[in-house]
Structures are given as C-alpha cells and as structure tokens.
Amino acid sequence: xxxxxxxxxxxxxxxxxxxxxxxxxxxxxxxxxxxxxxxxxxxxxxxxxxxxxxxxxxxxxxxxxxxxxxxxxxxxxxxxxxxxxxxxxxxxxxxxxxxxxxxxxxxxxxxxxxxxxxxxxxxxxxxxxxxxxxxxxxxxxxxxxxxxxxxxxxxxxxxxxxxxxxxxxxxxxxxxxxxxxxxxxxxxxxxxxxxxxxxxxxxxxxxxxxxxxxxxxxxxxxxxxxxxxxxxxxxxxxxxxxxxxxxxxxxxxxxxxxxxxxxxxxxxxxxxxxxxxxxxxxxxxxxxxxxxxxxxxxxxxxxxxxxxxxxxxxxxxxxxxxxxxxxxxxxxxxxxxxxxxxxxxxxxxxxxxxxxxxxxxxxxxxxxxxxxxxxxxxx
Numbered sequence: 001x002x003x004x005x006x007x008x009x010x011x012x013x014x015x016x017x018x019x020x021x022x023x024x025x026x027x028x029x030x031x032x033x034x035x036x037x038x039x040x041x042x043x044x045x046x047x048x049x050x051x052x053x054x055x056x057x058x059x060x061x062x063x064x065x066x067x068x069x070x071x072x073x074x075x076x077x078x079x080x081x082x083x084x085x086x087x088x089x090x091x092x093x094x095x096x097x098x099x100x101x102x103x104x105x106x107x108x109x110x111x112x113x114x115x116x117x118x119x120x121x122x123x124x125x126x127x128x129x130x131x132x133x134x135x136x137x138x139x140x141x142x143x144x145x146x147x148x149x150x151x152x153x154x155x156x157x158x159x160x161x162x163x164x165x166x167x168x169x170x171x172x173x174x175x176x177x178x179x180x181x182x183x184x185x186x187x188x189x190x191x192x193x194x195x196x197x198x199x200x201x202x203x204x205x206x207x208x209x210x211x212x213x214x215x216x217x218x219x220x221x222x223x224x225x226x227x228x229x230x231x232x233x234x235x236x237x238x239x240x241x242x243x244x245x246x247x248x249x250x251x252x253x254x255x256x257x258x259x260x261x262x263x264x265x266x267x268x269x270x271x272x273x274x275x276x277x278x279x280x281x282x283x284x285x286x287x288x289x290x291x292x293x294x295x296x297x298x299x300x301x302x303x304x305x306x307x308x309x310x311x312x313x314x315x316x317x318x319x320x321x322x323x324x325x326x327x328x329x330x331x332x333x334x335x336x337x338x339x340x341x342x343x344x345x346x347x348x349x350x351x352x353x354x355x356x357x358x359x360x361x362x363x364x365x366x367x368x369x370x371x372x373x374x375x376x377x378x379x
Contacts, residue, residue, distance in 0.1 A: 165255020
C-alpha cells in the first residue's frame with residue numbers, strides 16, 4: 001500500500017450526493033492518511049464530470065474498472081442500498097478494501113453474503129455506522145460504564161424519523177426511501193444507526209416485541225405538489241430487554257419535531273439518570289447533548305463533553321465529522337492490523353437485531369435476539 005491510502009468513490013455527484021457532502025470533506029480532513037484518486041458512477045461521462053468538478057485525477061466507466069485499477073487501494077460505496085451487494089462484490093473480487101454506508105445489505109441475507117465476500121478476499125470491510133463513533137455516544141457509554149446511573153434499571157427512547165412524515169422533500173428519491181423493497185426505511189436508517197449506538201451503551205438485546213407500521217399511507221411531495229402512496233413504516237415501536245435484563249422501549253415516528261428535541265433517550269438507574277437529546281432520530285447526523293442528575297438532585301443538568309472526546313482536527317459539521325472518525329479508525333486498522341472501526345461482521349449482527357424486530361412485528365410474538373455486539377475500542 002502507498003504512503004497514503006488511495007480511495008475510489010462510487011456514487012459522487014458534486015454538491016448533491018452524500019459522498020460529496022460527507023465523504024469528500026471527511027477525507028480532506030484526513031489528507032495525511034487518505035487521497036481520493038478515482039470515481040466511478042453510472043456512466044463514464046458522469047464520473048468524468050464529477051472527477052473534474054472535485055479535482056479527482058481518475059474517472060472510471062464502472063466499479064469493475066475501479067476495482068481493477070492499481071491506482072486504488074480501497075473503495076467507498078456511497079450509493080443506494082439495493083446496489084451495495086454488487087458493488088461490494090466487485091471491490092472484494094478486485095482485492096480492494098471497502099467502506100460501505102449503512103445499511104450494509106437489503107436485509108440480513110445480503111449482509112451475511114457481503115461479510116463472507118470480504119472475509120474470503122482477505123480485505124477489510126468497514127461499515128458506516130457513524131453514531132457509534134460520535135463523541136457524545138462514546139462519552140455516554142463511558143458514563144454508564146463508570147457507574148454514573150448505578151445499575152441500569154430501564155431506558156426509553158422517543159424520536160422522530162425525519163423523512164417518513166406528512167411530507168417528503170426529496171421528490172427525486174421518492175421511489176427509494178418510501179418503499180420497503182429498497183431496504184432504506186425509518187427502521188433501517190435512523191433507527192438502525194441509533195440501535196448500533198444503543199448496543200454500545202447498554203449491551204446486547206435479549207428479546208424484543210415490536211410494531212412496525214405504516215399509518216399514513218400517503219405522503220405529499222412539496223416540490224411537485226403530488227400526493228403519492230408509500231409502504232415504508234412511519235411508526236416503529238420496540239419493547240424489549242437489554243443488557244442484564246433492563247426493560248427498554250423505543251418509539252420512532254415519521255417526520256420532524258415541532259421543537260428541537262426530536263430525539264430523547266433517557267437512561268434510569270439506581271443512582272441517577274442520563275438523557276441524550278438531539279434534533280431528530282438520525283443520531284449519526286445531528287449535534288447531541290448529554291444531561292444528567294444523581295442522588296437527591298431535582299433537576300437534570302448539562303454534562304459537558306471532556307476535551308479528550310473532541311481531540312483531533314475533525315470537520316465542524318456533524319456529518320463529515322462522524323464519517324471522518326470512522327475513516328480514521330479504518331486507516332489505523334489498515335496500517336496497524338487493529339480492529340477499531342465498525343466492520344461488516346458488526347453490521348451483520350446489527351442486521352440480526354433489525355430482523356428480530358421485523359419478525360416480532362410480523363408474528364405479534366416476543367422474539368429472542370441472538371446478536372452479540374463487539375464493543376469498539378477507544379480511537
């Protein structure tokens with residue numbers, strides 16, 4: 001591998017795509033470790049336009065050419081979920097390491113196949129579950145581990161899912177996020193990211209009951225004035241046991257909140273309480289704040305983040321900041337042989353939790369969960 005890890009990006013549209021808004025600034029902040037050398041889109045013309053606009057030296061007609069290039073060490077898959085499997089397969093067959101955005105697969109079976117692909121190829125597969133590396137989540141985990149609340153008695157999360165409310169602002173992507181068949185729903189995306197962090201803080205899920213439902217049935221597209229039908233869930237309710245058996249309840253609702261508290265996660269323990277608050281339920285994408293109270297204190301007070309959790313030259317914006325934190329772990333793992341970044345095997349276990357929630361909703365029964373979580377070591 002070269003002095004810098006040479007990156008090829010799949011799915012770069014300047015100024016529009018997630019790759020442009022989060023991955024490029026994240027990699028720029030880590031320019032001592034990474035260099036973006038190539039781009040592959042749905043056509044060579046699109047790749048050439050993106051490369052020219054972003055100052056990337058090489059454009060490729062497809063991912064197979066990108067994966068075959070000696071100019072590339074790793075590939076970032078930043079496109080829609082239904083394409084993840086074929087792109088990861090091409091990268092693994094080309095001997096390239098992979099950073100893939102979450103959800104890894106369109107369901108558990110695809111995720112298992114992708115984990116097997118990178119394992120067989122002997123390459124590193126990193127999954128973009130960015131909430132796990134958000135500094136506030138890391139510190140919340142430490143507070144619980146250090147006994148701030150004592151023994152955890154219960155946890156409650158109430159959150160808004162943003163894109164699945166009365167309106168859907170991105171008419172261009174209306175066929176993607178609004179239909180279950182694409183694997184990109186409120187359950188898999190905002191709640192999926194948050195579930196990854198919940199498990200780091202509170203431990204493994206033991207069992208779940210659930211209601212995954214579409215209550216609205218239709219959604220307004222303000223850009224066009226159309227009202228269209230959709231079948232992705234706009235209500236997800238999960239009740240279960242986690243860690244050493246603590247009850248946990250989670251309710252995600254579609255749409256945005258009326259105020260600035262679209263994510264409220266409360267942890268109650270024998271010695272105190274903790275609360276994590278954010279703008280909406282996409283915990284990987286919003287600034288977070290921690291509040292707490294112990295003993296006889298009658299009010300929750302802000303808990304400042306220690307300087308060590310902000311250490312580093314991260315982008316100020318939350319989106320590229322958290323993406324950069326995953327990339328930094330990936331660079332360390334590639335250079336030192338460590339396992340600090342969330343990987344494809346971790347993603348499979350998270351998919352197992354989501355599959356259990358779906359099964360519980362479909363059957364109306366309580367479902368046992370067998371999905372052990374691997375805690376990420378400190379950065």
